[in-house]
Amino acid sequence: MNSMLPDITEKLDHILSGLPALTPELVLIAAFIASILTGLFVDRLWRHSTFFITVIGMALSALYSGFLLYEPNADGVLFGMVATDAFGQYMRILIALVCMLFVLFVNASPDFRVHRKKTADLYSILIAVQIGLNLMTLATNWLMTFVAIEMVSIGSYLMVGYLAKEARQTEAAMKYVLFGAVCSAVMLYGMSLLYGLTGNLDYTSAQHIQGLNDASPLLVTLALLFVFTGIGFKLTFVPFHFWTPDVYQGAPTPVTAFLSTAPKIAGIALLAHILYAWPEDSFAYQNLRLMLVAAAAVTMLWGNLAALRQTDVKRMMAYSSIGHTGFLMMAVLAYSAQDYTVLLYYLAVYSLMNMGVFMLTGYIESRTGAVNVAQYHGLGKSMPLAMICFTLIMISLTGIPPTSGFVAKLLVFTAVFHDWQATGEIGMVVLLIIGALTTVISLFFYFKIPLHAFLKTAEKEPEMKPLRYSILWLAVLLTVVIWILGIFPNWLVG
Numbered sequence: 001m002n003s004m005l006p007d008i009t010e011k012l013d014h015i016l017s018g019l020p021a022l023t024p025e026l027v028l029i030a031a032f033i034a035s036i037l038t039g040l041f042v043d044r045l046w047r048h049s050t051f052f053i054t055v056i057g058m059a060l061s062a063l064y065s066g067f068l069l070y071e072p073n074a075d076g077v078l079f080g081m082v083a084t085d086a087f088g089q090y091m092r093i094l095i096a097l098v099c100m101l102f103v104l105f106v107n108a109s110p111d112f113r114v115h116r117k118k119t120a121d122l123y124s125i126l127i128a129v130q131i132g133l134n135l136m137t138l139a140t141n142w143l144m145t146f147v148a149i150e151m152v153s154i155g156s157y158l159m160v161g162y163l164a165k166e167a168r169q170t171e172a173a174m175k176y177v178l179f180g181a182v183c184s185a186v187m188l189y190g191m192s193l194l195y196g197l198t199g200n201l202d203y204t205s206a207q208h209i210q211g212l213n214d215a216s217p218l219l220v221t222l223a224l225l226f227v228f229t230g231i232g233f234k235l236t237f238v239p240f241h242f243w244t245p246d247v248y249q250g251a252p253t254p255v256t257a258f259l260s261t262a263p264k265i266a267g268i269a270l271l272a273h274i275l276y277a278w279p280e281d282s283f284a285y286q287n288l289r290l291m292l293v294a295a296a297a298v299t300m301l302w303g304n305l306a307a308l309r310q311t312d313v314k315r316m317m318a319y320s321s322i323g324h325t326g327f328l329m330m331a332v333l334a335y336s337a338q339d340y341t342v343l344l345y346y347l348a349v350y351s352l353m354n355m356g357v358f359m360l361t362g363y364i365e366s367r368t369g370a371v372n373v374a375q376y377h378g379l380g381k382s383m384p385l386a387m388i389c390f391t392l393i394m395i396s397l398t399g400i401p402p403t404s405g406f407v408a409k410l411l412v413f414t415a416v417f418h419d420w421q422a423t424g425e426i427g428m429v430v431l432l433i434i435g436a437l438t439t440v441i442s443l444f445f446y447f448k449i450p451l452h453a454f455l456k457t458a459e460k461e462p463e464m465k466p467l468r469y470s471i472l473w474l475a476v477l478l479t480v481v482i483w484i485l486g487i488f489p490n491w492l493v494g
Helices: 002-041 049-068 086-108 110-114 120-138 142-160 167-198 206-214 217-235 244-250 253-259 262-277 283-308 313-334 341-368 384-398 404-423 426-446 448-455 470-487
Strands: none
Touching (some): 002 120, 049 120, 086 120, 086 262, 086 341, 086 470, 120 142, 120 262, 142 167, 142 217, 142 253, 142 262, 167 244, 206 283, 217 262, 217 283, 217 313, 244 253, 244 313, 253 313, 262 283, 262 313, 262 341, 283 426, 313 404, 384 470, 404 470, 426 448
């Protein structure tokens, strides 16, 4: 026992020396504990206490992430299981922004305000999920990757079923849990295969890369397919997307907005870290790149074509989200670890657009009960501000100038074209063609809502329920930001 004491002391010193690089997560842990205590003892005296604790914790987390941008990268944090580079810091800030928007959305949502469970427990769950999301963006070790994905997944299961009171909502939560559990088991088996092939769990290490090069190509391919089952579950790319429409439709609208944004940010960051860590001439890199090209092409096509047939607004946006995942994967393929600004721009713009759309969807549903496109008849006249913002965001999602959605797609298409010129890879040409084709296809389902709202007349005036306007004004603010970032993209890209 005495012989082990120096080793334990050395390990503790190493852990403590790396804690400053994890200050955002330490702040979130403190906020998590505080949110539980306020939910138990303070909310009965002041019902907004947990809300403010949550927002303050997330804001401080983003602030500390900003400070760490100006610090030298910390090497070997948690024995090399995480990397605190600038890319990870920007992702932390973006995740914190999306989580704060979700908190504001929940606080203004009538479904959560009147429900017997209230919102304190949901805020605590969200903080735990944000810690997992942050670790996903920083992980350089398969074990840390698995732990982070499971933190996000378990919290997401609870969030989807938080307000379950109908069969449809319970079904959505059960589908999510069952599909997620299977994907996690398959991913863990794939990681065990990678460890067996390399003897190392750090996927950035030379030993791991050399082990993959020396192993049987068939076994490496099989292991990567198993691992990316779990990552595909978070990113909802084809063929791991089956749960998405039912869960998005059955979950509370704020939770749907969150699931369509924050986990995708972390998943794309993880995917980029893995791809950028492996040498371009290695078999593992070439194999993974081929998988991503095929998955991106099929995801863009399937997501947009399936969205054409949808009449429920949330299901339509679920398939739209799947289609955008293909564009995000295309952005990952087109850029390198030294040039990730456009990837960050696309992620930021996509998050703002999706949050804005679901805020307006939730607002309209709460006021009128409209959930299908046909029920939007005449809403352009009775709810002009909401429907104008809805239309403007739909224009940006389609990629029409001068919106930020247009700039994001243009930058990605340009990068893919330059990549094809440099490498001559036929897959990049295929992605360019499919990306342009699906952009045209998306016009036909994105403009369904403005068409029904402004050009068709309702048989009778919809009954308007009284509702606070905080969600609407937040959606208006996001709409303005989306258009400003389209006119002045350098404000974000620069």
